[in-house]
Amino acid sequence: MTAHVVLNSPHLVRRANAAALLRAVWDARPFTANDAMAATGLTRSTALALCDHLADLGWLSELADARAAGEYSKGRPARRYAFRPTAGLLLGLDAGQNRITAVVADLRAQVLAHGVARLPRDNLDPQIRRDGVGRAVHLALTEAGAHEDDVLAAVVGVPAPTDRHGASPPGEDGYWARMNPDLRSVLSRPGRTVLVENDANLAAVAEGAVGAGAGSTAFAALLAGERLGAGLMVDGHLLRGRAGGAGELRMLELVEGVGSSLGLGPVARELLRQAADAGRLAADSPLLGEDGVQELFRAAAAHDPVAVEVVEALTDRLARVCAAIATLLDLELVVVAGAIATALGPLTAAVTARLERYAHPPLPVVVASRLGADAVGVGAVHRALELVRADPLGFDVAGRGHAPAH
Amino acid sequence: MTAHVVLNSPHLVRRANAAALLRAVWDARPFTANDAMAATGLTRSTALALCDHLADLGWLSELADARAAGEYSKGRPARRYAFRPTAGLLLGLDAGQNRITAVVADLRAQVLAHGVARLPRDNLDPQIRRDGVGRAVHLALTEAGAHEDDVLAAVVGVPAPTDRHGASPPGEDGYWARMNPDLRSVLSRPGRTVLVENDANLAAVAEGAVGAGAGSTAFAALLAGERLGAGLMVDGHLLRGRAGGAGELRMLELVEGVGSSLGLGPVARELLRQAADAGRLAADSPLLGEDGVQELFRAAAAHDPVAVEVVEALTDRLARVCAAIATLLDLELVVVAGAIATALGPLTAAVTARLERYAHPPLPVVVASRLGADAVGVGAVHRALELVRADPLGFDVAGRGHAPAH
DNA sequence: CCACTAAATATAGGCAGAAGATTTACCGTC
DNA sequence: GACGGTAAATCTTCTGCCTATATTTAGTGG
Structure with a gap:
């Protein structure tokens, strides 16, 4: 009799519904309670309560402007909300053999900045690769005017097979292990999800998402x-x-x-x-x-x-x-x-x-x-996006340039 | 803004929890509320209420005998429940080229009966295959002393590729289409889920489940x-x-x-x-x-x-x-x-x-x-079991030899 | 200024589940 | 045969989420 997931607390229900609403609204233009109701099947009161809750958490912003978009104009003006694509950032890396590329993107996978670190021609020292990752990330974040803490999820592509936990088998002559010298730990930060993934797999993700x-x-x-x-x-x-x-x-x-x-x-x-x-x-x-x-x-x-x-x-x-x-x-x-x-x-x-x-x-x-040379980096960003979308409320977003409504 | 699944009613929560509890006890020996609590994390009151509910629906039986199993004997005797593996039946078929085998099994995939229909050597008439399916099913159900209405889910293996809906492409010279002459409709009954699946796929299911x-x-x-x-x-x-x-x-x-x-x-x-x-x-x-x-x-x-x-x-x-x-x-x-x-x-x-x-x-x-010659049939039964386990409360079980507690 | 409208808000009610007190059904034992 | 001891069942109270249905509000157009 193995353990099974149950909803043993109302809090879990609310969280699941909030996540569903957030996902429904992720790629939408600014929206009103009516839109949220249509997408979720919830009542107006509940939909509004969830929107306010998500705004408090920093996921949504309430647009001051009521019927700005001239979308019609009878009756009481609807409150308008918008998903905040910059509530957190995503980091996608392509850790190739001679070159490491970092891509910073927003929560809609829009690329904000790049960073590149070239590696010496014949390097196999793990530390050199690890440093290269750090350098590429720093460059990209600086260009984006962002901070390490803003990154909710990071995904790295490496030219080696990776298991579910991001580890690579040594491979013959240890090539795979050298290509993936525990890059996971380099990127790890509290509150951030990190994944190491095979580069071809990430290229496939990219092609499936935008290719x-x-x-x-x-x-x-x-x-x-x-x-x-x-x-x-x-x-x-x-x-x-x-x-x-x-x-x-x-x-x-x-x-x-x-x-x-x-x-x-x-x-x-x-x-x-x-x-x-x-x-x-x-x-x-x-x-x-x-x-x-x-x-x-x-x-x-x-x-x-x-x-x-x-x-x-x-x-x-x-x-x-x-x-x-x-x-x-x-x-x-x-x-x-x-x-x-x-x-x-x-x-x-x-x-x-x-x-x-x-x-x-x-x-x-x-x-x-x-998609050109960026395929792996773009795929990494989309994979990171999947991680965040799967359970957005598992990520803490409050910090980033947002004053919660008290 | 596409529609997303939400829990917009307490009823849905209860149903989800009931299904989780049911899955947790599916393969268990007779169990008590304590077991159910451990498996689900719910409180005693809630766990008991769910057990009673599932007993009402026919999924569980309450064992009159309190501490029969001599499992300890201090304190008030615990109520004991057991999953009813015969609350419904599963049907697995292997629709081979010359022979159609039907397997009837209970809800733990224990095989109860077989039925075989041999087909004429050189047959390609769709109706002959469809009749063969009906014959094999009838034989198996009769041997099991069961009725068509008891079958919650049926899965057929055919020597042809099948898409998600159980349809096969014609294939060169139409062989595939002849092997799968809409067998889905032959087995369809109200309240029963039917699936047509490639035979090698079902063999894989069988090997994964019991092989x-x-x-x-x-x-x-x-x-x-x-x-x-x-x-x-x-x-x-x-x-x-x-x-x-x-x-x-x-x-x-x-x-x-x-x-x-x-x-x-x-x-x-x-x-x-x-x-x-x-x-x-x-x-x-x-x-x-x-x-x-x-x-x-x-x-x-x-x-x-x-x-x-x-x-x-x-x-x-x-x-x-x-x-x-x-x-x-x-x-x-x-x-x-x-x-x-x-x-x-x-x-x-x-x-x-x-x-x-x-x-x-x-x-x-x-x-x-x-697994011998039965691999496909056994795989079909396990596939049917997956279908039922995925959403047990979507199946109506009340009828089968069980008097709901008013 | 007044209807009209569509959305926001307020109020009441149902239901699931938690938490904790109380009762129950047994066991020993004296 | 009454008396604690024990573990489970049951009862009572409470909280939180959601629905349903008023009621109010912030606008428009005449």
């Missing part, structure tokens, strides 16, 4: 950097697995015509090197340079035979990858994200077309992310 | 019949996907060394046929007969070279399949289920051992199901 996956219930965000990784959203849930390893794509080693989880950049470089070795590419070709991938698509568009061949190989590879993942999970969409995504725009249509060779209808669609 | 997956939060049930299909349980959720196709294994066509989603039986038959064609197997070998697969393992155990070779090929194939699925989703376990499962017991250890060739630590474990 190509909005409205979709089954899709993947394919983070295409040096190695491929995926965030899997199925039935509206982010998949985690035993130890957070869901979406790790080592299974691609078993997929015919793919053979590894290498990202598109490394594969392109390798193919171009092979062409050079075979004498089909001049040793000083721009395709072999730093910006090889950008050059590659330009050259393919200009019908350079080697470039066309390589791009076709990449298309085929990506189609196989997407087919394998999407078929097993019945996804309707694969969003290719990461730094390389913008360059891949032209590729995705070709990939989608090629899917019919490797998958069966209904075929998924492959698109490039429009 | 090898009990306690595991990320595992797959691999239904190994003529074709492979999987039910995927990740983070405690059954994966569905866009149209219920999650766990369809056509992606195996892309996996090296696998190449198709054919089950082990067909592959074994094909390998044996090839051996026979090559003259390595006598044309009258028992391995080529009806019970080939059973024979195969026996022969391999006796070091028959052809049999050993085929079993090794099957081991390798299964290891690749499990590695691909388990790696993508970070599963800790793959349970091989289906009619063939019992024969596969000896194979699974070899498969688990071979996984290290195709996957990386932490490696999943592969085991054979111990």
Whole structure:
């Protein structure tokens, strides 16, 4: 006979109702008691009492102006309230291998400021990463004119699997553990919720919230950097697995015509090197340079035979990858994200077309992310928002620039 | 401003608490108010009032006997209640291609009776399947001495993907649609909840509830019949996907060394046929007969070279399949289920051992199901149980052999 | 200045649950 | 067979949340 949650106090009822009202009003324009009544089904007196209560707590502001918005004008003017998106702040971080980005956003996930900390090229010292996180956060908060105490929830994306508690397994040669040197504790503050999450998972959250996956219930965000990784959203849930390893794509080693989880950049470089070795590419070709991938698509568009061949190989590879993942999970969409995504725009249509060779209808669609390099940070902010929205009254908001109505 | 659920009436609070209490005592021995208080945190008066209420509704019986169980004997004897597992019945069906099985169970998922309807060998007429369902249900209910009205929830497993509403896409050549000819409507009755679900998914539910997956939060049930299909349980959720196709294994066509989603039986038959064609197997070998697969393992155990070779090929194939699925989703376990499962017991250890060739630590474990041919039906019953437990007070139970206390 | 209107406020009542006093139904024991 | 002791049931009182239904209020337009 295990314990079960019950409402053993009227106070709990009120709290649940207040949270429901707050969620209903979160994204709304200024609203009146009538709106609150419609959204919750509560009586006017109760709705008003809850609004006043939420205003006392700092979640809502009562707008002095009664019928300012000229919304009609018979009868006694309605009291108007508005959700205060700056009642608290959200912090989203992308703790990449060489760079840490912090994003400060309000309670509607509107980005207010950024902060970036570059890390030394070959660093694996945990303290350097931890310091970098602190630096990026400080920069972002300063730019936003905000204070550490204003942050209700912080979420960090790391290039490693993470379990429910934000811990990463060591991984081979301890790479994962080095990427996630207990970043949770760096960000922890009293009254603040902190979560460490896999970066591809956060990219998926971002795509689902404001990207190509909005409205979709089954899709993947394919983070295409040096190695491929995926965030899997199925039935509206982010998949985690035993130890957070869901979406790790080592299974691609078993997929015919793919053979590894290498990202598109490394594969392109390798193919171009092979062409050079075979004498089909001049040793000083721009395709072999730093910006090889950008050059590659330009050259393919200009019908350079080697470039066309390589791009076709990449298309085929990506189609196989997407087919394998999407078929097993019945996804309707694969969003290719990461730094390389913008360059891949032209590729995705070709990939989608090629899917019919490797998958069966209904075929998924492959698109490039429009969120750019910020995908992980934005996803982190949205994840933080979910945490706050899930139980807003669990967060203390009173401090922030608000004088409670006594 | 979308509508949100609120507790706008004391009645709702009471209902929620009653449901919580009921869930807490669902699997308990006879219990007293003290037990109920401990499980819910409510006061004695409230707990007793709720128990009486639930007894009135027919969910609990009050045991006349006060301190019969000799559980101590100072003070005023406690009133004792017990959950009534027969307050309503659950119906689980396995609507296979050639055979329909119905299982009747009580509210603790204890199986009370079976009913089987065999279908003509080559039938695809929807009406024949629908009639078969009715026949199997009638047989099972009769054996249980029960009536249609006693069934609170029914769940059917079909060999086809199903969406949230129990509908199946037509599939190529309409096979799926024929396997699921609106079975929902056949079982529908006023006051009864009906659900149509993919059979592999139900096998996964069964394994998670009473099979090898009990306690595991990320595992797959691999239904190994003529074709492979999987039910995927990740983070405690059954994966569905866009149209219920999650766990369809056509992606195996892309996996090296696998190449198709054919089950082990067909592959074994094909390998044996090839051996026979090559003259390595006598044309009258028992391995080529009806019970080939059973024979195969026996022969391999006796070091028959052809049999050993085929079993090794099957081991390798299964290891690749499990590695691909388990790696993508970070599963800790793959349970091989289906009619063939019992024969596969000896194979699974070899498969688990071979996984290290195709996957990386932490490696999943592969085991054979111990649930036998009933896995789908049992899973269906457990799924039905979930439906009832989720909101027990939404079901009317009063009728069944119980005189409410006026 | 007066109806009219729509919203805010005030008042009363129902109901769930807590808290604590009291009663009850047993057990020993003398 | 009356007498404490005990643990649970029951009774009484109280608080808080919500509904329902007046009543008041702050405006508009004639």
